[in-house]
Amino acid sequence: MTRKANPQGTDNVLADLGFDDAEELSAKAALAVKLNELIDKRDLSQTEAAAITGMTQPKVSQVRRYKLQNISLERLMQALVSLDQHVEIVVQPARRAHAAGITVAV
Incomplete structure (x- = not known):
């Protein structure tokens, strides 16, 4: 996770802070919020929670504290499914007003 200069603000605070992997971190954070709510x-x-989701207790602790660097998007989605959630991934062409990228709606 490295930072880069980004003087203009965007809709993604992590991108504004210069994180190269801002889209992925934002997606992970959105999934972690839902997981923590459940x-x-x-x-x-x-x-x-670890027993139900198949994660280890230390991984659940990381999710609870939003320390998501070592947890994959796939693992977070699988944990949500194990808590009786439906996770849907939609791929569509990027609109002109929005750049290509990753969005998670919960």
Whole structure:
């Protein structure tokens, strides 16, 4: 994760801060927010969440603290599916008003 200069603001604060992988980090963060909401709603401990999602307790702890550098998008999506969520990936041409990229809607 390296930073680059980006003097003009965008819709992505991580891009504005200069992270090369800003789109992926934003997608991961959106999935982690939903995952954490589900863990809270079900009042699961980290150990219980790990057992349900197939993640280790330390990985669940990383998600809970939004330390997502070592967790793949796929792993986060699989964890959501294990908590009875439907994850849908849509690929479509980029619109002129929006550059090509990754968006997660939860």
